[in-house]
Amino acid sequence: MSLLIVGSIALDNVKTPFGKVDQSLGGSAIYTSMVSKNFCDSHVVGIVGDDFPKAHFELLDKNKINIQDLKVVAGKTFHWSGIYNDMNKAETLDTQLNVFADFNPELSEDNRNCNYLFLGNIDPVLQLKVLKQMNNAQITACDTMNYWIKCAKSKLLEVINKVDILFINEDELKMLTKVQNIFEAAQKAKEMGPNLIVVKRGEYGSFAYSNEFIFFAPVYPVKKVIDPTGAGDSFAGGFMGYLASIGNFEEVTIKNAMLFGAVTASFNVESFSVNKLKEININDILTRKKIVEKSICF
Amino acid sequence: MSLLIVGSIALDNVKTPFGKVDQSLGGSAIYTSMVSKNFCDSHVVGIVGDDFPKAHFELLDKNKINIQDLKVVAGKTFHWSGIYNDMNKAETLDTQLNVFADFNPELSEDNRNCNYLFLGNIDPVLQLKVLKQMNNAQITACDTMNYWIKCAKSKLLEVINKVDILFINEDELKMLTKVQNIFEAAQKAKEMGPNLIVVKRGEYGSFAYSNEFIFFAPVYPVKKVIDPTGAGDSFAGGFMGYLASIGNFEEVTIKNAMLFGAVTASFNVESFSVNKLKEININDILTRKKIVEKSICF
Numbered sequence: 001m002s003l004l005i006v007g008s009i010a011l012d013n014v015k016t017p018f019g020k021v022d023q024s025l026g027g028s029a030i031y032t033s034m035v036s037k038n039f040c041d042s043h044v045v046g047i048v049g050d051d052f053p054k055a056h057f058e059l060l061d062k063n064k065i066n067i068q069d070l071k072v073v074a075g076k077t078f079h080w081s082g083i084y085n086d087m088n089k090a091e092t093l094d095t096q097l098n099v100f101a102d103f104n105p106e107l108s109e110d111n112r113n114c115n116y117l118f119l120g121n122i123d124p125v126l127q128l129k130v131l132k133q134m135n136n137a138q139i140t141a142c143d144t145m146n147y148w149i150k151c152a153k154s155k156l157l158e159v160i161n162k163v164d165i166l167f168i169n170e171d172e173l174k175m176l177t178k179v180q181n182i183f184e185a186a187q188k189a190k191e192m193g194p195n196l197i198v199v200k201r202g203e204y205g206s207f208a209y210s211n212e213f214i215f216f217a218p219v220y221p222v223k224k225v226i227d228p229t230g231a232g233d234s235f236a237g238g239f240m241g242y243l244a245s246i247g248n249f250e251e252v253t254i255k256n257a258m259l260f261g262a263v264t265a266s267f268n269v270e271s272f273s274v275n276k277l278k279e280i281n282i283n284d285i286l287t288r289k290k291i292v293e294k295s296i297c298f
Numbered sequence: 299m300s301l302l303i304v305g306s307i308a309l310d311n312v313k314t315p316f317g318k319v320d321q322s323l324g325g326s327a328i329y330t331s332m333v334s335k336n337f338c339d340s341h342v343v344g345i346v347g348d349d350f351p352k353a354h355f356e357l358l359d360k361n362k363i364n365i366q367d368l369k370v371v372a373g374k375t376f377h378w379s380g381i382y383n384d385m386n387k388a389e390t391l392d393t394q395l396n397v398f399a400d401f402n403p404e405l406s407e408d409n410r411n412c413n414y415l416f417l418g419n420i421d422p423v424l425q426l427k428v429l430k431q432m433n434n435a436q437i438t439a440c441d442t443m444n445y446w447i448k449c450a451k452s453k454l455l456e457v458i459n460k461v462d463i464l465f466i467n468e469d470e471l472k473m474l475t476k477v478q479n480i481f482e483a484a485q486k487a488k489e490m491g492p493n494l495i496v497v498k499r500g501e502y503g504s505f506a507y508s509n510e511f512i513f514f515a516p517v518y519p520v521k522k523v524i525d526p527t528g529a530g531d532s533f534a535g536g537f538m539g540y541l542a543s544i545g546n547f548e549e550v551t552i553k554n555a556m557l558f559g560a561v562t563a564s565f566n567v568e569s570f571s572v573n574k575l576k577e578i579n580i581n582d583i584l585t586r587k588k589i590v591e592k593s594i595c596f
Contacts, residue, residue, distance in 0.1 A: 221481040298595070
């Protein structure tokens with residue numbers, strides 16, 4: 001099965017207590033696809049400027065990530081600059097949309113036919129545009145963030161109503177639903193349309209909430225978190241990649257997808273940018289998956 | 299098997315967004331024993347003043363909690379007054395030690411022979427006194443809090459060195475070990491002596507950490523938390539009570555104990571004081587245990 005990923009592609013400046021990087025490869029579509037490529041045929045839709053380094057194109061190419069709908073236009077690539085004093089919360093120092101301001105995703109026929117769709121955290125107007133172009137996607141999912149909940153809520157609710165899966169941070173879920181109890185909030189979000197709510201809780205793991213079940217996934221116990229940037233996106237990459245590789249939406253598949261998400265996020269936070277994701281393969285993922293599975297089962 | 303519980307017995311004033319109670323039955327030994335009595339023969343060591351209502355003695359008696367070492371002396375019972383604006387953090391408004399200031403636990407021969415010991419969160423000097431009086435306890439455990447970590451660290455380290463299990467909140471674990479990463483901190487605490495560290499993380503569940511395994515227990519998804527007071531103690535009551543009922547310290551027993559702790563804590567937070575704990579029995583606990591088990595297994 002094929003997975004289409006729409007999201008930002010960025011050159012980031014990130015500082016954490018363990019170091020810093022400048023103009024490093026980032027963005028939701030990058031983190032998601034650099035994980036999902038271990039599981040399934042992965043396609044990226046996005047936009048970059050003509051400053052986007054050749055080495056990054058080569059990296060995507062080497063990893064067999066389909067970039068036929070990755071547009072290159074004159075100007076500078078999207079840029080985010082952030083600092084983590086507390087490893088659980090990024091402080092944004094600067095955001096420069098640059099060429100992303102004119103992003104207008106147009107899918108090739110090939111991409112319209114992808115079976116699975118992940119809408120990374122971008123403007124809900126763009127997420128809707130992509131959704132409308134899909135021919136017959138089996139499963140669709142979206143992520144979002146506080147900014148869109150505050151500034152584009154009605155469009156965001158349209159997206160949420162149309163997708164099968166909503167990925168969301170716990171704080172954002174409370175903000176979206178205006179409900180403080182996390183389980184009540186998940187229930188309320190489910191009533192907005194999706195069949196499944198995946199609530200991400202940082203170092204505390206995540207849980208999946210549906211009509212039929214609730215499933216708690218722990219984290220893989222990383223002893224040294226270097227950079228949390230992209231943790232949510234790499235979680236989604238593991239989750240959606242595994243889902244697409246299996247091709248059904250059964251309870252046991254979703255539970256396994258949650259654990260794969262936990263594992264792929266754990267690799268990601270062990271380095272800046274995609275430095276760790278570049279190095280791992282499906283066997284590394286499976287080894288860690290067994291450990292995570294053991295940490296919740298009898 | 300019999301479980302000896304040492305801790306505070308209190309008349310509390312508690313206020314949460316859902317209401318308030320005055321002079322209500324509380325204290326670590328009460329919350330722990332009102333849970334453990336569902337699993338095993340439970341004994342309480344403590345002290346109260348002559349203001350301690352007759353109805354409370356009757357409640358303990360009715361629940362077959364052994365109170366032969368519950369001292370009654372002239373004066374007022376220990377009093378704690380607190381408010382929860384954020385349900386994850388109590389703000390202490392007032393603490394009156396009263397008769398607890400002169401607490402000097404002396405165990406009857408019967409209690410010295412209990413097989414299991416839980417040292418609730420009290421002065422480590424008193425915890426040590428109790429430990430020394432035990433004849434041949436199979437498993438010993440202690441809880442503690444930030445105050446003792448700050449003000450009585452060397453005595454506390456003596457206690458921790460002597461017990462098999464340390465129950466501790468995640469913030470207190472970081473404070474105790476001076477390590478920010480929770481898994482590294484658990485490892486460091488383990489090196490202080492105990493075979494098992496049980497890290498309590500409030501609404502995020504808990505995890506057990508030993509040389510052999512790590513096990514993550516979720517919470518039971520309570521949709522309306524009324525009063526979190528005693529959540530940690532009622533967790534310990536479920537954990538230690540189940541352990542004492544089984545009589546071994548094997549991995550599968552510990553994992554089950556973690557889930558029983560999660561369940562008993564979930565009942566406790568659904569009401570003020572021990573109002574809910576009074577009403578439930580082992581069948582209610584087993585029903586919820588099955589649900590919690592399902593929420594982490596395939």
